[in-house]
Amino acid sequence: MVSSDTFDTALNVQEGIEQPTQVNPFLQKKRKKELSVADYVNGITGGDRVILSRAITLIESVKPAHQVIAQEVIEKCLPYSGHSVRIGITGVPGVGKSTFIESFGTHITAQGKQLAVLAIDPSSERSKGSILGDKTRMEQLSANPRAFIRPSPSGLTLGGVARKTRESIILCEAAGFDVIIVETVGVGQSETAVNSMVDFFLLLMLAGAGDELQGIKRGIMEMADALVINKADGDNVRPSELAKTRYQSALRLFPKQENGWEVPVTTCSAIENHAIDKVWQIICDFEKETKNNGFFDRNRNEQHVKIFYDWIDFTLKNNFFNKLEIQNKIDQLLPLILSGSITPYQAGNQVFALNDN
Amino acid sequence: MVSSDTFDTALNVQEGIEQPTQVNPFLQKKRKKELSVADYVNGITGGDRVILSRAITLIESVKPAHQVIAQEVIEKCLPYSGHSVRIGITGVPGVGKSTFIESFGTHITAQGKQLAVLAIDPSSERSKGSILGDKTRMEQLSANPRAFIRPSPSGLTLGGVARKTRESIILCEAAGFDVIIVETVGVGQSETAVNSMVDFFLLLMLAGAGDELQGIKRGIMEMADALVINKADGDNVRPSELAKTRYQSALRLFPKQENGWEVPVTTCSAIENHAIDKVWQIICDFEKETKNNGFFDRNRNEQHVKIFYDWIDFTLKNNFFNKLEIQNKIDQLLPLILSGSITPYQAGNQVFALNDN
Numbered sequence: 001m002v003s004s005d006t007f008d009t010a011l012n013v014q015e016g017i018e019q020p021t022q023v024n025p026f027l028q029k030k031r032k033k034e035l036s037v038a039d040y041v042n043g044i045t046g047g048d049r050v051i052l053s054r055a056i057t058l059i060e061s062v063k064p065a066h067q068v069i070a071q072e073v074i075e076k077c078l079p080y081s082g083h084s085v086r087i088g089i090t091g092v093p094g095v096g097k098s099t100f101i102e103s104f105g106t107h108i109t110a111q112g113k114q115l116a117v118l119a120i121d122p123s124s125e126r127s128k129g130s131i132l133g134d135k136t137r138m139e140q141l142s143a144n145p146r147a148f149i150r151p152s153p154s155g156l157t158l159g160g161v162a163r164k165t166r167e168s169i170i171l172c173e174a175a176g177f178d179v180i181i182v183e184t185v186g187v188g189q190s191e192t193a194v195n196s197m198v199d200f201f202l203l204l205m206l207a208g209a210g211d212e213l214q215g216i217k218r219g220i221m222e223m224a225d226a227l228v229i230n231k232a233d234g235d236n237v238r239p240s241e242l243a244k245t246r247y248q249s250a251l252r253l254f255p256k257q258e259n260g261w262e263v264p265v266t267t268c269s270a271i272e273n274h275a276i277d278k279v280w281q282i283i284c285d286f287e288k289e290t291k292n293n294g295f296f297d298r299n300r301n302e303q304h305v306k307i308f309y310d311w312i313d314f315t316l317k318n319n320f321f322n323k324l325e326i327q328n329k330i331d332q333l334l335p336l337i338l339s340g341s342i343t344p345y346q347a348g349n350q351v352f353a354l355n356d357n
Numbered sequence: 358m359v360s361s362d363t364f365d366t367a368l369n370v371q372e373g374i375e376q377p378t379q380v381n382p383f384l385q386k387k388r389k390k391e392l393s394v395a396d397y398v399n400g401i402t403g404g405d406r407v408i409l410s411r412a413i414t415l416i417e418s419v420k421p422a423h424q425v426i427a428q429e430v431i432e433k434c435l436p437y438s439g440h441s442v443r444i445g446i447t448g449v450p451g452v453g454k455s456t457f458i459e460s461f462g463t464h465i466t467a468q469g470k471q472l473a474v475l476a477i478d479p480s481s482e483r484s485k486g487s488i489l490g491d492k493t494r495m496e497q498l499s500a501n502p503r504a505f506i507r508p509s510p511s512g513l514t515l516g517g518v519a520r521k522t523r524e525s526i527i528l529c530e531a532a533g534f535d536v537i538i539v540e541t542v543g544v545g546q547s548e549t550a551v552n553s554m555v556d557f558f559l560l561l562m563l564a565g566a567g568d569e570l571q572g573i574k575r576g577i578m579e580m581a582d583a584l585v586i587n588k589a590d591g592d593n594v595r596p597s598e599l600a601k602t603r604y605q606s607a608l609r610l611f612p613k614q615e616n617g618w619e620v621p622v623t624t625c626s627a628i629e630n631h632a633i634d635k636v637w638q639i640i641c642d643f644e645k646e647t648k649n650n651g652f653f654d655r656n657r658n659e660q661h662v663k664i665f666y667d668w669i670d671f672t673l674k675n676n677f678f679n680k681l682e683i684q685n686k687i688d689q690l691l692p693l694i695l696s697g698s699i700t701p702y703q704a705g706n707q708v709f710a711l712n713d714n
Contacts, residue, residue, distance in 0.1 A: 075702050301695045308701035338658045344665035345432050
């Protein structure tokens with residue numbers, strides 16, 4: 001029910017969806033009814049996932065008209081948001097993120113919770129494609145009526161993906177989801193972006209993989225609220241237990257987290273569904289402890305400062321590049337830059353000279 | 358001679374450098390003489406590396422006054438720039454980047470070339486530290502009078518590091534360097550940033566490491582102008598040759614590069630200094646071929662379009678956030694966001710309402 005719509009794209013919203021083929025396909029293209037801001041907000045807050053999915057597509061659209069509606073929808077949904085636990089999950093490729101989320105998500109929904117899974121996956125520059133697009137992942141969870149899986153928008157930079165994911169979280173919360181998982185698919189900078197939008201940051205690890213690859217030297221371990229060593233099954237049980245001891249010692253060398261939380265290290269096997277409940281218990285403990293000591297809300301408000309600056313950044317650029325005289329000037333300068341007859345700095349100065357008048 | 362100054366920081370430029378300790382150290386702090394734009398430009402174009410180093414520090418400074426001078430220095434150096442081959446080098450941690458650059462750089466300088474090595478290393482959010490800071494790398498090259506090694510500025514986002522590295526390239530070229538290596542230390546998005554500022558992009562690989570980790574699925578292989586399998590020594594010679602054949606087949610599946618260049622795959626051992634000359638020969642061939650068919654200059658001009666947009670982005674934000682009334686409004690709004698009494702979007706709207714008046 002959900003899965004067919006989660007892969008909704010801006011294209012099929014604009015162009016209509018395919019109909020059965022017995023008639024001329026060119027006559028078949030039927031536009032989806034355009035929704036008003038109120039339609040979106042009522043649909044989302046009423047838990048309509050098809051409308052939620054279309055609203056996220058609207059957020060991902062690059063068309064200025066769509067962005068205006070999207071912004072209104074977000075602002076109107078904001079009062080209904082905030083009532084979920086937001087969990088960031090990262091780990092190197094091969095650590096078993098999809099299998100973990102499948103198993104972990106199934107455990108969460110079995111407790112009666114509604115779960116949304118969003119992905120942060122900045123596209124490669126040349127292929128413009130999403131890694132998620134090329135394989136069907138999390139089949140079991142996709143078919144689960146309490147779960148909603150949304151792949152990352154493709155063709156965007158990390159900043160763009162991060163902003164849109166933050167906004168999608170608001171809509172998912174307004175739609176009544178209790179738990180939101182944000183998964184990083186890329187490696188590198190994405191972890192910092194995800195950490196800035198979640199309450200709890202979970203680092204999946206493997207026994208025996210290089211420390212450097214696993215992000216230990218790149219400051220990722222310092223952001224983690226729990227280390228979970230996955231694939232602790234079969235011959236790998238003992239190495240995983242050894243790795244656990246090692247990481248526990250390593251963590252003692254780090255400064256204590258400001259929220260007083262002691263970062264636990266645990267092992268599990270997502271594929272065998274073993275000890276997944278322990279991970280969920282850790283998150284429940286974290287939520288309780290940090291809500292009691294005030295850190296939970298303080299952290300969210302600090303994240304709002306980041307949203308505030310992101311929003312200024314976006315609006316600033318949007319206002320600037322949508323000015324007709326700026327667009328015309330840039331169109332006129334680009335061939336000169338490309339032919340090498342003007343430096344990029346001279347061209348930039350000309351654009352700003354125009355803007356100052 | 359160079360090495361002591363390459364680790365110059367904004368701090369010691371501002372605060373003066375330490376003097377011998379026999380006198381009261383508080384009286385010892387002596388400010389370096391402030392340089393004028395002309396001092397910088399003359400120093401750089403005259404090949405003075407101490408001044409070059411100080412100019413790069415200026416570029417990295419966040420102080421508005423420094424940025425104004427830096428911008429003038431860059432614009433004045435621009436006419437003297439452009440006469441180098443810019444090489445991007447990437448590969449997963451553990452591939453032996455430092456050892457490769459040490460060996461490769463020594464080979465290049467032995468041909469009488471002047472070499473500058475710059476690094477792109479966006480810092481982790483919490484530690485704010487550069488990975489390069491914690492170990493001395495490339496000792497031999499650091500002591501080589503024909504080489505100049507500059508670590509990445511720390512405490513910056515990827516966008517910031519990329520912009521500053523682009524500007525540092527201009528200064529290094531104006532200072533007469535023939536070859537500029539830009540090394541990515543991070544993994545992930547940095548490769549795209551580096552690719553957008555170099556003529557030739559070299560991907561270092563290892564036999565036997567996972568394809569996914571090596572960036573094959575993340576579009577990095579598609580950006581490469583050569584694949585070099587390092588550590589082809591000892592028992593690893595045969596696996597490296599096999600990997601070479603495998604990558605050659607894989608490359609045939611990719612669309613041909615628009616410049617007509619056929620991406621070569623080669624093996625080498627940086628630690629044994631073996632076949633490093635072949636890598637340099639590949640780059641010389643590439644330069645010759647793409648200069649003949651016009652791609653070399655066209656590619657640089659296309660990169661200028663990127664610099665143009667980066668510069669607009671930077672200037673736009675700089676102009677906005679340096680307005681006193683905007684600063685005051687933000688100072689007034691931040692506590693309200695942090696206490697949760699206003700949403701980030703409402704706060705953003707208030708800032709722009711002010712700007713529109």
